[in-house]
Amino acid sequence: MPELRRDPTTDKWVIIATERAARPSDFKQEEEMLGAPDKCPFCEGNENKTPPEITSIRKEGTLPNSPGWEIRVIPNKFPALTIEGEANRHGKGVYDEMNGIGAHEIIIESPLHNASLETLPLEHVQKILWTFKERLLDLRKDPRLKYILIFKNKGRRAGASLEHTHSQLIATPILPDLVKNELNIASRYYEFKDRCLYCDIISQEKEENKRVILDNEKFIAITPFASIVPFEVMVLPKTHLSDYSQIKLSELNDLAEIIQGTLKLLNKVVPNVSYNFYIHTSSLDDLSVPFYHWHIEILPRLTHTAGFEWGSGLYINPLPPETAAIFLSEAKKED
Amino acid sequence: MPELRRDPTTDKWVIIATERAARPSDFKQEEEMLGAPDKCPFCEGNENKTPPEITSIRKEGTLPNSPGWEIRVIPNKFPALTIEGEANRHGKGVYDEMNGIGAHEIIIESPLHNASLETLPLEHVQKILWTFKERLLDLRKDPRLKYILIFKNKGRRAGASLEHTHSQLIATPILPDLVKNELNIASRYYEFKDRCLYCDIISQEKEENKRVILDNEKFIAITPFASIVPFEVMVLPKTHLSDYSQIKLSELNDLAEIIQGTLKLLNKVVPNVSYNFYIHTSSLDDLSVPFYHWHIEILPRLTHTAGFEWGSGLYINPLPPETAAIFLSEAKKED
Numbered sequence: 001m002p003e004l005r006r007d008p009t010t011d012k013w014v015i016i017a018t019e020r021a022a023r024p025s026d027f028k029q030e031e032e033m034l035g036a037p038d039k040c041p042f043c044e045g046n047e048n049k050t051p052p053e054i055t056s057i058r059k060e061g062t063l064p065n066s067p068g069w070e071i072r073v074i075p076n077k078f079p080a081l082t083i084e085g086e087a088n089r090h091g092k093g094v095y096d097e098m099n100g101i102g103a104h105e106i107i108i109e110s111p112l113h114n115a116s117l118e119t120l121p122l123e124h125v126q127k128i129l130w131t132f133k134e135r136l137l138d139l140r141k142d143p144r145l146k147y148i149l150i151f152k153n154k155g156r157r158a159g160a161s162l163e164h165t166h167s168q169l170i171a172t173p174i175l176p177d178l179v180k181n182e183l184n185i186a187s188r189y190y191e192f193k194d195r196c197l198y199c200d201i202i203s204q205e206k207e208e209n210k211r212v213i214l215d216n217e218k219f220i221a222i223t224p225f226a227s228i229v230p231f232e233v234m235v236l237p238k239t240h241l242s243d244y245s246q247i248k249l250s251e252l253n254d255l256a257e258i259i260q261g262t263l264k265l266l267n268k269v270v271p272n273v274s275y276n277f278y279i280h281t282s283s284l285d286d287l288s289v290p291f292y293h294w295h296i297e298i299l300p301r302l303t304h305t306a307g308f309e310w311g312s313g314l315y316i317n318p319l320p321p322e323t324a325a326i327f328l329s330e331a332k333k334e335d
Numbered sequence: 336m337p338e339l340r341r342d343p344t345t346d347k348w349v350i351i352a353t354e355r356a357a358r359p360s361d362f363k364q365e366e367e368m369l370g371a372p373d374k375c376p377f378c379e380g381n382e383n384k385t386p387p388e389i390t391s392i393r394k395e396g397t398l399p400n401s402p403g404w405e406i407r408v409i410p411n412k413f414p415a416l417t418i419e420g421e422a423n424r425h426g427k428g429v430y431d432e433m434n435g436i437g438a439h440e441i442i443i444e445s446p447l448h449n450a451s452l453e454t455l456p457l458e459h460v461q462k463i464l465w466t467f468k469e470r471l472l473d474l475r476k477d478p479r480l481k482y483i484l485i486f487k488n489k490g491r492r493a494g495a496s497l498e499h500t501h502s503q504l505i506a507t508p509i510l511p512d513l514v515k516n517e518l519n520i521a522s523r524y525y526e527f528k529d530r531c532l533y534c535d536i537i538s539q540e541k542e543e544n545k546r547v548i549l550d551n552e553k554f555i556a557i558t559p560f561a562s563i564v565p566f567e568v569m570v571l572p573k574t575h576l577s578d579y580s581q582i583k584l585s586e587l588n589d590l591a592e593i594i595q596g597t598l599k600l601l602n603k604v605v606p607n608v609s610y611n612f613y614i615h616t617s618s619l620d621d622l623s624v625p626f627y628h629w630h631i632e633i634l635p636r637l638t639h640t641a642g643f644e645w646g647s648g649l650y651i652n653p654l655p656p657e658t659a660a661i662f663l664s665e666a667k668k669e670d
Contacts, residue, residue, distance in 0.1 A: 001417055001420060001434050001435055001436075002414075002415060002416055002417065002434075002435025003432055003433070003434065003435050004432060004433045004434070004435050004507075004508070004509065005430065005431070005432045006430070006431040006432070008429045008430060008431070011512075012512050013509055013511075013512065015415050015416065015435055016435075017415065017435075018435075079337075080337060080350050080352065080643070080651045081337055081350065082336055082337065085336060093535070093539040094343045094532065094535050094536055094539055095340065095341070095343060095539075095560050095561075096340070096341040096343070097338055097339060097340045097341070098338070098339045099336050099337075099338065099339070100336055100337025100338050100339050100350055100351075100352075101336075147647075149643060149646050149647050151641075151642030151643050151645075151646050152642055153641040153642045156639075157639075158639075158641060158642070159639035159640065159641025159642070160641070168642070168643070170643055170647075172339075172647070172649065173339070174339065174348055176348075176646075176647035176648055176649050177346075177347050177348065177647070177648035177649065178646065178647055178648035179647065179648075181648075197429065200428070200429050201429055204428040204429055204430075225430050226430075276641060276642035276645050276646075277642060278642050278643075278645060278646030278647075279646075280646065297645075297646070299642075299645055304491075304492075304493075304494035305494065305640070306486075306488040306493060306494025306495070306611055307486030307487055307488045307493070307494070307503070307611035307612060307613050307634075308415070308484060308486050308503070308505055308613075310486075310611050310613060310632075310634055311484050311486050311511075311513065311611075311613030311614075311615065311632070312482075312484050312505075312507070312511030312512070312513055312514065312613075313511055313512035313513035313514075313516075314507065314511050314512065316415045
């Protein structure tokens with residue numbers, strides 16, 4: 001019989017189809033090429049094809065917007081939100097609107113077209129993760145901004161339009177709905193229990209040991225109890241921390257190891273998997289809180305959302321997370 | 336400058352990209368065939384390829400599960416939720432779960448493989464809409480069910496796995512998150528204003544007349560102010576009614592006309608458009624309420640959801656609904 005499970009972090013139910021057991025081969029994806037490297041605006045040597053860089057990690061002595069960089073942050077050429085102007089909140093009858101101010105940046109993760117988070121040296125992945133922190137610290141100086149979401153779209157099915165490895169960041173003048181919801185739920189839980197919900201999840205997951213896929217001194221990766229899609233993975237710091245930007249240099253190695261390790265396993269189980277990932281961290285209005293716990297969500301894009309999901313908000317996941325964890329753990333043994 | 340708009344029915348913000356003005360040709364879709372008609376389990380003559388029918392509209396003298404039908408309702412062969420059993424709600428540590436009981440039915444809308452809501456005779460569309468009502472009235476007798484969502488997936492991009500025209504219904508033992516949210520918001524609005532939010536929307540839309548695409552005596556179709564996708568359309572009854580199943584026979588013609596008219600316009604603007612639609616109606620626990628107003632949402636599937644949407648709940652819509660309304664109205668003139 002299928003199961004209905006509730007995600008304690010979102011209060012949303014999901015339908016887990018326990019009988020129609022899916023196998024990784026059900027989700028096979030074709031290799032998709034997204035454009036020729038020679039015309040790629042993110043490749044080294046093509047710096048003039050992008051807006052001027054905001055920051056970069058580059059060889060000493062090289063000039064901004066010229067070759068010699070390892071990681072490069074640029075404004076999105078087609079931003080969803082723009083940096084100039086004021087929010088100008090206003091209403092008209094039943095409707096509310098404001099100007100679309102904010103920031104939309106691209107973090108080009110490597111000068112090499114065919115690099116990926118799965119294959120880059122671990123020290124390079126650490127520098128990417130450190131760049132995320134630096135961008136959060138810089139952008140939060142702007143008092144018009146309420147939230148900064150760092151995310152990645154890998155593969156066309158995940159919404160990527162350029163193949164060259166990159167992440168993005170959108171800073172918004174409002175607290176996004178899903179983040180607000182998580183903060184409210186975690187805050188209510190804390191009021192009730194005097195404990196962080198996510199710390200409780202980690203401790204229950206370690207005890208049950210059915211959904212843990214990777215684990216090191218400082219981080220843990222699990223397939224969430226109420227995963228909305230097959231092979232969903234959540235990465236959490238083991239020590240309570242609400243604000244990603246307070247991550248320490250000494251923790252980066254463990255985080256890079258867990259993220260790269262997870263992506264490698266996903267790619268073994270479903271070669272060329274398209275995925276989205278995003279970082280959920282605390283709100284800019286309230287950075288250090290006892291009730292929230294930053295985390296990374298990795299969502300492989302293997303299934304289609306259809307009318308039922310759009311109309312109900314309930315997802316149908318054909319792969320129980322416990323089974324996903326078994327497939328991922330078996331892939332580990334193949335090393 | 337892009338705009339942030341809030342949907343008053345969901346309290347969710349959307350980013351409307353007003354500058355990067357999209358045109359219908361940006362969303363062109365290839366024609367996708369989803370399998371050969373001769374093997375189609377929904378075609379007349381193949382009744383033995385489906386589970387036994389629950390109900391049908393058929394020629395007098397013909398037997399169930401044999402040819403002679405116009406509309407046929409069957410259980411889904413691979414149901415997301417199953418009809419037998421009890422909910423058996425229980426918890427385990429931080430997690431909640433229950434059995435996946437409910438109903439999952441298919442409404443085969445025509446015996447002809449290549450029929451569609453766009454091309455079927457209006458009287459036939461009326462019969463489909465009446466069948467929806469009959470299924471709601473029948474299923475609500477089951478006290479384990481809290482909600483019944485009727486929806487349609489048209490085209491592979493909308494999640495359809497069979498081409499033959501059909502709708503679906505999933506009845507759930509919980510009130511789905513998105514419906515609960517709409518009911519809460521509408522109820523708060525009513526408490527505050529003593530008016531139905533949706534009635535207020537209809538009256539403002541008629542007055543502004545920038546987003547109305549079709550309109551007859553009893554129904555209105557608009558591109559919502561905070562549309563989350565290009566060419567989103569919402570259909571509402573002009574007279575307040577919370578419960579779809581209280582629709583009268585005398586109103587069916589107008590509803591069929593608006594729905595078929597909208598789908599014809601969408602197909603003119605984006606040929607072979609894939610779309611989802613769903614009916615939002617009141618909860619089974621509280622059918623006739625002054626604050627809620629049933630409606631149909633039609634969501635063309637022209638854009639990809641990516642990491643930003645998954646992480647924030649905020650959609651980026653590259654086509655302002657006012658522009659969508661202009662394109663759809665121009666298509667009307669071509670008749």
